[in-house]
Amino acid sequence: MTPRATERRLIETIRRAPAGGPGVRVGIGDDCAVLEPDAGRLLLATTDLMIEDVHFRRRWAAPGDVGWKSLAVNLSDIAAMGGRPRWALIALACPAGVGLEDAEEFYSGLLALASEHGVAVVGGDTAASPAGWLVNVTLLGEAVAAPLLRSTARAGDVVAVTGALGRSAAGLALLESPAVPAGLAPAAGDDVRAAHLRPRPRVREGLWLGSAGGVTAMIDLSDGLATDLGHVAEESGVGARIALDRVPVGEGARAVAAALGRDALAWATGGGEDYELLLTCEPGAFRRLADGLAAATGTRLTAIGEVVVAAEGVRYTDASGREVAVTPGFEHFVTGRA
């Protein structure tokens, strides 16, 4: 197919996707989508790029995984504000050799997650790519309560995270590993690979936390605990003290780390793409929030430290109380141009 023919077939594929939905006056097919926001609600907007050989490799990411994750990372941003996702715009460029089946798998993966969260695909663009796959998803949502920001943590607050960390970095290590290590339990491998390839953004958790009261700041863990906590500290003008022995590390991540001779805690603090939520809350609210979140969503909330004044910086201590250096370690692998 000529690149143009490929583009036409991609557009046909997109247009076959279910596009209507609440608040969609005009979906894919006109110059713009025409949307009807709920009266009086604030609008949330976020956009993320996913680029082959920067964010994923086609060797281990199927087209459906790429579609799923390209939406998931944006859903996680909406979750981090406590918002409700509504409408997505999808831009996709594929190399000339990519067949229609791959494009359809991409959309199937994306739409599977979209339908879980009631998100309608309302627009997009397609193009030929001179190199690998590239995807840009823009997601619009709405606030159902006051949006939770990064910049509003206060000294004295509790620092907490949802779920367990390090799973995605463990999955990446396993996917990049030349062979699956002998003795690794299949379930552990499946857990961490799924965490990396098809992360489950904490949308329901974000919505619940956003309306529960007592949460003072929130961010999603896309770049890793150390980096993202650094963002909260910097934007809020505070420091933090984190007890590393309280950081919840995924069981699968521990198993993979043991099998590969790696450090699961380093993945939990420096690895990225867990898409869990990191929040700060009033100290008196933590127990109520943890119990309520578990009851409402089944998701664990773990206190890992406290917010301190900016002058004290962001510090990590081990079980004996000794300070430990934690480096914000997450870097996507990158194939630089020669």
Add this chain to the structure above:
Amino acid sequence: MTPRATERRLIETIRRAPAGGPGVRVGIGDDCAVLEPDAGRLLLATTDLMIEDVHFRRRWAAPGDVGWKSLAVNLSDIAAMGGRPRWALIALACPAGVGLEDAEEFYSGLLALASEHGVAVVGGDTAASPAGWLVNVTLLGEAVAAPLLRSTARAGDVVAVTGALGRSAAGLALLESPAVPAGLAPAAGDDVRAAHLRPRPRVREGLWLGSAGGVTAMIDLSDGLATDLGHVAEESGVGARIALDRVPVGEGARAVAAALGRDALAWATGGGEDYELLLTCEPGAFRRLADGLAAATGTRLTAIGEVVVAAEGVRYTDASGREVAVTPGFEHFVTGRA
């Protein structure tokens, strides 16, 4: 710089851009932008990719041109609905060797056009690119009257276009030409190169036409008259008869075509990226619309044909009334992967 360091510096560059503005509660720097749409207005959303060696070449497009055009093509989509542009999200990926100056020039070009149209940059993403530059802009706007669609043209309507066509394709031909042809007036070359590199989307015209009454359908000319009229015909379930001798061809395009031995009318019908508006209107409304648009914006509106029933198809005739084959000819140049 490592790719990560480049990404950080790009983010710093973006964050220095003026981000606030009407309706912006939270701009760049949090997980999502938080926006406050005007009560009761419909929201418009559009997204477009621009990829190096697919949509532009760095040999002749400066970073500022790429920034300008990446927003312009989206502004044109909002214009085609008769809407008002408000907020942009910018995703940019550059190869490792790109310096901060280039990124700054990119944003300067983009922001120059954004400020002309009162658009605030409220979010974005940056990444390393393993190949060339790639940009995705998502633009949000709002309807100030009922949005003008592609699907609502009716048999008997007049078909009309703003401005003059073929300028952008002429500019591309000149930019791709190994040498500027001798004897070409510098002003003609400047006109068509500017039309291609820094198109001026018809936002004011779209707003005026959207509120004037009598316009039945509208689309922007991004893929060329033949292709875009085909979209209107298909979506509206109609045909059209176009008089080629009435199609307004840019003077600069004529001069470049003469100098290069090319066909200016073919550029006007088959070339793309003019970003003029193509509309249909009630026959009795055309004169009022043309006079009113000229008075309000200085832009010419030219009747080029009429809408007919679907069974008659889309046909083009020359000055003597003979039918002429017009091929939807616009294809971006593409460097395919081997």
